[in-house]
Amino acid sequence: MKVVSAIPELEIRQQPGIAKPDPAIVIDGLRRAFGGLLAVNIDHLEIQRNTITSIIGPNGAGKTTLFNLLTGFDHPDKGGCSLHGNVVVGIPAHQVAQRGMVRTFQLTKVLPRLTVLENMLVAAKVQPGATLRGALLGGWQGAERRNEEQARDLLERFGLTHMSDEYAGRLSGGQRKLLEMARALMVEPTVIMLDEPTAGVNPVLVQSLVEHVIGLRESGMTVVFVEHDMDVVQSISDWVVVLAEGQVIAEGPPSAIARNPAVIEAYLGKYRAEDGQ
Amino acid sequence: MDWGQILVSGILAMVGPITAGYALSAIGLNLQFGYSGLLNFGHVAFMLVGAYGVGITVQAGGPLWLGIAVGVGAAALLGLLLGIPTLRLRADYFAITSIAVAEVIRLVVRSSSAAPVTGGVFGIQRFANDFYALNPFSATTLYGSGPLVITGRTLWLMVVGWALVLLAILFVRRLINSPWGRVLKAIREDEDATSSLGKHVFAYKLQALMIGGAIAGLAGILFALDQQNIHPDNYQTAITFQLYVMVILGGAGTIWGPLLGGALFSFIFFSTDALFARLQANVDWIGQLLTPAEAGLIKYILVGVVLMLLMAFRPQGLLGRSGEGRVGDS
Numbered sequence: 001m002k003v004v005s006a007i008p009e010l011e012i013r014q015q016p017g018i019a020k021p022d023p024a025i026v027i028d029g030l031r032r033a034f035g036g037l038l039a040v041n042i043d044h045l046e047i048q049r050n051t052i053t054s055i056i057g058p059n060g061a062g063k064t065t066l067f068n069l070l071t072g073f074d075h076p077d078k079g080g081c082s083l084h085g086n087v088v089v090g091i092p093a094h095q096v097a098q099r100g101m102v103r104t105f106q107l108t109k110v111l112p113r114l115t116v117l118e119n120m121l122v123a124a125k126v127q128p129g130a131t132l133r134g135a136l137l138g139g140w141q142g143a144e145r146r147n148e149e150q151a152r153d154l155l156e157r158f159g160l161t162h163m164s165d166e167y168a169g170r171l172s173g174g175q176r177k178l179l180e181m182a183r184a185l186m187v188e189p190t191v192i193m194l195d196e197p198t199a200g201v202n203p204v205l206v207q208s209l210v211e212h213v214i215g216l217r218e219s220g221m222t223v224v225f226v227e228h229d230m231d232v233v234q235s236i237s238d239w240v241v242v243l244a245e246g247q248v249i250a251e252g253p254p255s256a257i258a259r260n261p262a263v264i265e266a267y268l269g270k271y272r273a274e275d276g277q
Numbered sequence: 278m279d280w281g282q283i284l285v286s287g288i289l290a291m292v293g294p295i296t297a298g299y300a301l302s303a304i305g306l307n308l309q310f311g312y313s314g315l316l317n318f319g320h321v322a323f324m325l326v327g328a329y330g331v332g333i334t335v336q337a338g339g340p341l342w343l344g345i346a347v348g349v350g351a352a353a354l355l356g357l358l359l360g361i362p363t364l365r366l367r368a369d370y371f372a373i374t375s376i377a378v379a380e381v382i383r384l385v386v387r388s389s390s391a392a393p394v395t396g397g398v399f400g401i402q403r404f405a406n407d408f409y410a411l412n413p414f415s416a417t418t419l420y421g422s423g424p425l426v427i428t429g430r431t432l433w434l435m436v437v438g439w440a441l442v443l444l445a446i447l448f449v450r451r452l453i454n455s456p457w458g459r460v461l462k463a464i465r466e467d468e469d470a471t472s473s474l475g476k477h478v479f480a481y482k483l484q485a486l487m488i489g490g491a492i493a494g495l496a497g498i499l500f501a502l503d504q505q506n507i508h509p510d511n512y513q514t515a516i517t518f519q520l521y522v523m524v525i526l527g528g529a530g531t532i533w534g535p536l537l538g539g540a541l542f543s544f545i546f547f548s549t550d551a552l553f554a555r556l557q558a559n560v561d562w563i564g565q566l567l568t569p570a571e572a573g574l575i576k577y578i579l580v581g582v583v584l585m586l587l588m589a590f591r592p593q594g595l596l597g598r599s600g601e602g603r604v605g606d607s
Binding site: 071072073092093094095097098102103104105109110111112113114118119121122123124125127129130131132134135136138140144183184186187 | 451452455456457458459460462463465466467469470471472473474475476477478484530
């Protein structure tokens with residue numbers, strides 16, 4: 001399952017918060033506290049364009065909070081984040097999506113009583129009939145045909161064609177993950193954020209999901225994902241960012257991260273980290 | 278026992294103007310609840326606002342058509358005012374707020390301080406004359422054949438009422454079959470997922486609430502024209518829940534469901550009412566068991582039983598696609 005990294009030549013010093021040559025996402029001074037708990041506290045973090053960057057960290061490290069902050073589902077107390085130079089933090093979720101950053105959810109959110117095809121069409125980027133005015137005036141059928149063609153192509157790519165007219169609520173857990181990913185692509189994003197794409201999916205389908213994630217990078221997207229399965233992280237990440245207690249404690253290519261003492265300490269405790277050396 | 282007469286009262290109620298008004302209001306509720314997932318427990322307030330819009334405008338010397346426009350507009354405005362502070366909240370908060378707002382509006386309208394405008398507990402009368410002046414039928418002539426006869430006055434209301442129902446259904450169908458309607462259904466299924474796909478969920482919910490509210494306003498106007506009397510206590514919360522029964526009975530989230538549900542509800546409601554009134558009067562042991570007032574309550578029990586059977590055996594409603602009621606439990 002070893003994949004050649006998209007940026008093997010990157011000679012970036014593996015130091016938390018280091019600058020990247022061509023960042024898609026730049027996070028600056030991002031803070032979010034829940035009562036006394038500082039869930040996210042990132043001074044500076046850049047994510048390289050057109051790479052697969054995984055965010056790992058022990059439970060409660062702030063990974064999902066960071067995702068929510070970046071995609072408009074939560075708002076920071078301080079600080080900001082830019083996507084290709086545009087501010088994306090502090091604006092509502094639907095605007096983040098319109099600016100090209102789309103997310104999936106840890107607990108998959110398909111629209112159960114819509115068919116698989118309808119799930120795809122809801123997400124279509126260009127559809128004048130999706131406004132009340134457009135719906136009343138009519139004349140949206142042309143856009144609908146183009147969107148349907150795009151949707152059917154994507155369903156084909158993700159192996160869901162045979163389920164097109166079924167309710168999404170009838171899909172298996174793994175098929176839901178695939179649908180969610182395919183549906184996100186209907187928004188035509190430049191950055192796709194996957195929150196635990198392989199959680200609760202059987203090992204055979206994990207392999208297929210991993211290939212799809214690589215496919216996203218190959219079609220030019222920047223992929224950011226949170227993942228607990230270290231085999232998946234090791235095999236497909238170009239870059240790994242490690243969070244602990246809301247802070248970035250390490251970043252670097254996957255092979256180096258596994259040997260990083262700060263990471264071992266965060267996962268296994270100080271004693272084991274010293275013991276290992 | 279005259280079974281024919283019981284059937285006749287059921288059928289006359291089913292096709293009558295009251296049922297048309299209920300069906301119309303249910304169409305508005307179906308857009309909000311059935312398609313957008315908005316738990317609007319204050320639907321009756323939109324009907325009240327529509328009716329009072331007509332009454333107050335005509336009383337102030339305005340023409341009837343202006344009153345209708347004011348009533349429908351005011352109902353849509355109520356949707357806007359109710360929606361802005363509450364639609365960003367979770368569904369249950371919206372439900373609680375909407376039921377409270379409906380009661381507050383009714384109590385304000387019926388209060389003595391509002392009496393100069395709303396007539397307080399006496400309500401508003403003499404606003405419907407222009408409507409009946411347009412009646413092409415002879416108001417006192419009986420139309421129909423055999424036992425199924427109605428007056429020309431009722432016929433005029435029926436024609437207008439059912440025409441409005443049909444127009445509302447065609448209008449909602451056009452909206453729901455568009456991409457806009459698909460977004461509404463997506464919001465009903467999962468708000469977070471829909472906003473993660475770039476859709477401004479709040480704006481869609483507000484639009485659905487306002488359009489559904491305007492349709493309910495029109496229904497309120499129809500009731501007022503039928504009764505020629507606008508009284509605050511005709512707009513009790515119970516009406517809202519009867520409308521929910523109709524929507525769920527016919528099939529929430531279906532185009533024709535509210536119409537079928539409304540008609541069926543009226544039929545069950547009025548025929549059992551007639552049945553038990555006669556049983557009470559003519560069958561000795563039932564007459565001893567129940568007072569006339571108690572016999573009048575049996576219809577509510579039967580509607581409850583019908584609804585329970587429906588939930589157990591056909592949760593998607595009569596017109597819902599099979600399996601739709603249960604998908605997505607996971």
